Amino acid sequence: MTDYRRLRVALLGAGAVGSQVASLLLRHGDELADRAGARLELAGIAVRDVDAPRDVDLPRELFTTDAETLITGSDIVIELMGGIEPARSHILLGLGSGADVVTANKALLATHGPEIYEAAERVGASVYYEAAAAGAIPIIRPLRDSLAGDRVVRIMGIVNGTTNYILDRMDGEGADFADVLADAQRLGYAEADPTADVEGYDAAQKAAILASLAFHTAVPLDAVHREGITTITADMIEEAREAGFVIKLLAVCERLGTGGPESISVRVYPALVPRDHPLGAVHGANNAVFVEAEAAGSLMFYGAGAGGVQTASAVLGDVVSAARRHIAGGTGVGESTRANLPIVSIGHVLTRYQITLEVSDEAGVLATIAGLLSDGGVSVATLVQTVIPAADGNERESARLIIGTHRATDSALSAAVDRLTASDVVERLVSVLRVEGE
Numbered sequence: 001m002t003d004y005r006r007l008r009v010a011l012l013g014a015g016a017v018g019s020q021v022a023s024l025l026l027r028h029g030d031e032l033a034d035r036a037g038a039r040l041e042l043a044g045i046a047v048r049d050v051d052a053p054r055d056v057d058l059p060r061e062l063f064t065t066d067a068e069t070l071i072t073g074s075d076i077v078i079e080l081m082g083g084i085e086p087a088r089s090h091i092l093l094g095l096g097s098g099a100d101v102v103t104a105n106k107a108l109l110a111t112h113g114p115e116i117y118e119a120a121e122r123v124g125a126s127v128y129y130e131a132a133a134a135g136a137i138p139i140i141r142p143l144r145d146s147l148a149g150d151r152v153v154r155i156m157g158i159v160n161g162t163t164n165y166i167l168d169r170m171d172g173e174g175a176d177f178a179d180v181l182a183d184a185q186r187l188g189y190a191e192a193d194p195t196a197d198v199e200g201y202d203a204a205q206k207a208a209i210l211a212s213l214a215f216h217t218a219v220p221l222d223a224v225h226r227e228g229i230t231t232i233t234a235d236m237i238e239e240a241r242e243a244g245f246v247i248k249l250l251a252v253c254e255r256l257g258t259g260g261p262e263s264i265s266v267r268v269y270p271a272l273v274p275r276d277h278p279l280g281a282v283h284g285a286n287n288a289v290f291v292e293a294e295a296a297g298s299l300m301f302y303g304a305g306a307g308g309v310q311t312a313s314a315v316l317g318d319v320v321s322a323a324r325r326h327i328a329g330g331t332g333v334g335e336s337t338r339a340n341l342p343i344v345s346i347g348h349v350l351t352r353y354q355i356t357l358e359v360s361d362e363a364g365v366l367a368t369i370a371g372l373l374s375d376g377g378v379s380v381a382t383l384v385q386t387v388i389p390a391a392d393g394n395e396r397e398s399a400r401l402i403i404g405t406h407r408a409t410d411s412a413l414s415a416a417v418d419r420l421t422a423s424d425v426v427e428r429l430v431s432v433l434r435v436e437g438e
Contacts, residue, residue, distance in 0.1 A: 002033070004033050010044060010071050010099075013082070015308075017080050018045070019056040020056060021080065022045055022056070024312055036319075040076075040319065044062055045064070047063055047065065071099070078102045079101060080104055083105075100126045100322040101116075101127045103131075104132050106209060110209055110221045113209070113335075125331075129318070130315070133209050136314050137288075137301045137303045140213065144336075147293055153255050154253065155291050157210070158287050158305075159206040159305065160249060161286065163200075165285040166180045166181055167232065189285055201226065205221060207253055214291075216339035217343070219264070219266055225268065241275075247272060247273075248273050248280070250270070254349070262341055263343065264343055265349045267346050271435065273436055273437045285304075286302065286304060288300065347410050348410070350408065350410075351435070352404065352408070352435050353405045353433065361399040369401065376413075378405050380403055380404070383402070387399050398427055
């Protein structure tokens, strides 16, 4: 057996991912040592309750409630606690003591990333976070390293497995949102409180991380436009299908103004995606990230976006990288956020809408609708009209209009929707969805 140098590894948290990381470190120690060039010694696992039930059977003597002592005596700190505090304080303590840090904490990086990266740079340490953006999918290293010499133009991704599972089930079965959400909770895909997933908060955190890497600009979480999927209905799913689209919750990070002053837009919302687009074929709880770069062209990253053992794979990849850096010596690689591109609101983004309305079925309505759109510089690209039979006791029929617009600024399209909603000829605004991926 090769006599490798030993590196002490502190693990903070023993939940679904943490337990798997500990198990893999213990079971595959020899293989990991050969890959890293150092023997990775699990020095301890910091938890709140050492007697709490675990998903994996681990030696009890590894558990401790004294996180601070464990951290300051380690070379590599793996933070898998989640949340902001005490995770932030523990990471800063680890960096301050000279340790490299591996984390999957998207919420922390999206809100305190610059502070953490600056602390690492001051002491020459590194922060690794492959598991923070898309579970097992390797996307952080490609953006930070492989594409560092290229210009990323756009990232469009499905980065939340829970919402993709829900929308995919609705698309495949015609089921209602509430019913599929209940199934997702029963199967463990969704939390008892699913707000972070279904309202887009989780995806927004990941979008902030990806955009910061892709555009070398610090992107604060409050600069990310966010919408969730709670308003998506079975009827909207069916209308999308009939038009050749599927509805997906997308994280979109985009470089704007390539012919002049540049800026970036970062946004999360449900959107219509062509069924033949690579993202249109992402099923179940899987994630996928579609990257467009000037030189490399279009790249697709696909795989499991969550799961204990799957995410543990990404964490251990970072641990091996951290160990190699320790053996090689030298300072860690800092984050490149010096481009400082301005972040614009969603109103500046060029996009197109699909608007579904119920209107009075009478002469002149279509001309009125077209006029309300053109008043703000919005033109109609497609129009599908169906008659809604009059309900009992009501002699007047209505019509459903599905209007596809040409590209315009989001602010112009939003203003046009407001004018339509206020019009006397519009009985009901059924839905408004953006179209992506064309």
